[in-house]
Amino acid sequence: MSYFESNKKKHPVPMRQRSGARIGAVQLNFQHLFVSGDLQSSISDFLMHYASDIAVALQVREIDNTYFQQLVLGCELHEQFIKDIISSSLVEGWKIERLSKADFTILQVAICELRHMPQTPAKVVISEFSNIADAYNSDVPFINAVLDKAARTLRSKEMFA
Numbered sequence: 150m151s152y153f154e155s156n157k158k159k160h161p162v163p164m165r166q167r168s169g170a171r172i173g174a175v176q177l178n179f180q181h182l183f184v185s186g187d188l189q190s191s192i193s194d195f196l197m198h199y200a201s202d203i204a205v206a207l208q209v210r211e212i213d214n215t216y217f218q219q220l221v222l223g224c225e226l227h228e229q230f231i232k233d234i235i236s237s238s239l240v241e242g243w244k245i246e247r248l249s250k251a252d253f254t255i256l257q258v259a260i261c262e263l264r265h266m267p268q269t270p271a272k273v274v275i276s277e278f279s280n281i282a283d284a285y286n287s288d289v290p291f292i293n294a295v296l297d298k299a300a301r302t303l304r305s306k307e308m309f310a
Contacts, residue, residue: 162209163213165207165208165209166204166207166209166211166212166213166216167213167216167269168207168277169200169203169204169207169209169211169212169213169217170212170213170214170216170217170220171216171220171258171262171277171278171281172203172212172281172284173195173199173200173203173212173217173221174217174220174221174224174258175254175255175258175281175285176195176199177191177192177195177221178221178224178254178257178258179250179251179254182250182253182254183250188221188222188225192217192218192221192222196214196217200212200214200217216266219265219266220258220261220262220266223261223262223264223265223266224257224258224261227261227264227265230264231257231260231261231264232245232257234260234264234299234302234303235248235253235256235257235260235295235299237302238295238296238298238299238302239295249287251285251287252282252287252288252291252292255278255281255282255285255287255292256278256292256295256296256299258278259274259275259277259278259292259296259299260296260299260303262274262278263296263299263300263303263304264303267304270307271300271303271304271307271308272300274296274300275293275296275297275300278292278296279292279293279296
């Protein structure tokens, strides 16, 4: 069962719209690792040409466009901070450059959400991005472990409550 199939059966519409925003943010940030250009134009193009495919797969009218833009722009605005958190969350001896581009992008968007969108519980963020990692054939236990360590740093009160 794909991420889209499992997600659309379990969650109400607003949650699926946010899931779509997360998937879109991962896709657009991944693209930007390889293709430079104006981020605002890329956001507009993505929303015009690709967001509807995600929405259809999740059975919603549209993804949460505002959330999508906040994630994408937040990743760019806080790029170094996010890289520092990823680096500090890796096991000793691992360098950020060793990560696959897909794993890096998933972690980047997840950490942006953990840091800058406290309205979503950390465990929900970790679960959502672990599911996305699974859909992209990433190493889910690795992604989960890095995000758990990052969440304990960024949201210690919440994680240790």
